[in-house]
Amino acid sequence: MTYQTQTGVAIMPVNRREFLKKSVSFGACSVALASGLLKPDPASAEWIAEQFARHKLEETLKTLFKDAKITESDKIDIQIPQIAENGAVVPITVTSRLDGVENISILVEKNPVPLAARFDLSPELELSVSTRLKMAETSDVIVIVQAGNNLYSARQTVKVTIGGCGG
Incomplete structure (x- = not known):
C-alpha cells in the first residue's frame, strides 16, 4: 500500500x-x-614506485621482466581508437584468449613513464580489462600478458591529434 x-x-x-x-x-x-568491531577491508592495490618511474621503454621492460623473451601473439585483442582527439583520456580494453593469464601490463612507448597500468589477475578469470590512458604524443601502445612462465605481447599505434596532448 x-x-x-x-x-x-x-x-x-x-x-x-x-x-x-x-x-x-x-x-x-x-x-x-x-x-572498532566492524572494520572495512583494506584496499588491495599496491603502488610499486620503481615500475612507474621515469624511464625509456627498454629500461621499463628490463625492470618489469628482466631479460625474459616476449613473443608476439594474435590471441591478445586491443580495442583502442587509432586516432585520439584528446590524449588525456584514451580508452582501452584488452581481452585475451590465452590460458592461465596471471597479469597484464599496458605500456605507452613515448610517454615519460611508459608503464601506464599493470593488472594482477587470478588465472581462473577470463581476461578482460578496461582503463583510460594518458598519452603525451602519437605512440605505440604495447600490451604484455604473462601466462604461466611465458610473456606475450601485442601493439597498436595511436595517433594523438593537435587537440590532444601533442602529436
Missing part, C-alpha cells in the same frame, strides 16, 4: 514494529562501527 502526497511523491506507511527493528539494527551497527 502506498500513499501519494500533494507533491506527487509516493510514500509507504511504516508500522511501529518495523520502525523499532530498523532503529535497533541501525543503532547496533553504529555502536559496532564506532567501537
